[in-house]
Amino acid sequence: MKQDNIYPVATMPRRKREELLGQRALMIWFTGLSGSGKSTVALALERELHERGRICRVLDGDNIRSGINNNLGFSTEDRMENIRRIAEVAKLFVDTGVITVAAFISPTCSMRELARDIIGADDFFEVYVSTPIEVCEQRDVKGLYKKARAGLIKEFTGVNSAFEPPRNPSLVIDTSSMSLDRCVEVIMQAIGERIEKR
């Protein structure tokens, strides 16, 4: 028996992985109404980061609600659990050295505080996508506002459920007054130094 095999081997520290990747990890958390442009900006940001040689992971409804959170509904409890799991997954990505981008309505301060607590305030960069509801509703990409106005969706954020704007976001962008390219540019400028290797 090789007793030496049971001795613990140390976990790889985040910093070592960041060195390997030539970048520093950061959590970029988008919050805003449905249709505000969170996912679009998140994906455009990912593309820009990738072009600059940065490794990035976008977490959004497409890969979260169909995967890790496919057994959650829309009750208050399930919405918190939804955010909790997203934050825990994000934390693992940040610890891996990956620039991690989450795009979820996350309508309440308590939800975003939960995410911040799990991920750690130092790594949490909150982007409030402040596009006015009139614009979001006019876009209505998924037809959800129409359904909510018709009473077919209960507790739809902005219609019959409140959105609490962040009190102190790291950045505010409004996709109704800024082009997509400009949104990405503003975010890149804001996070610039924080993702540079040490």
Next chain:
Amino acid sequence: MKQDNIYPVATMPRRKREELLGQRALMIWFTGLSGSGKSTVALALERELHERGRICRVLDGDNIRSGINNNLGFSTEDRMENIRRIAEVAKLFVDTGVITVAAFISPTCSMRELARDIIGADDFFEVYVSTPIEVCEQRDVKGLYKKARAGLIKEFTGVNSAFEPPRNPSLVIDTSSMSLDRCVEVIMQAIGERIEKR
């Protein structure tokens, strides 16, 4: 209003990220008894991969049970949900281009089939850590075998709950007859080409 902002931006394909990282992603799933050496080998493998410039993520009890799965117990349902969430997280890492290593007892064929189904058979490399139970129990690093024998832990794998050996694992390693270095070497040889960039 900038209507162009709501047009969908494509998700970054895995292949693009693999190109950026200069590697191909793979899921390496360790299964075996408590004390068999899964985590130790996983962490040693991570260290070796890192030294070769590969980016790797180990998922094990330390970062999963205390994080994403901190609200799960040990009922049959919760054990399946534990594995399901691990597999969903792993799938996101593999899609990010990261070599992903999971070290969990995952005692039943159905658990490992669930993981394989979620992650995809092509990316699933199963390593059976076949260290005999006598050796695991003699090590008893966490004192769990002693507790299980004393009746303090119900359904402890190998004591009062069955371990179903994989029928067709990608690789078998026994840490009671192989040194840690040799275990890592054998795995590296086996996965060698599969993690090379295309």
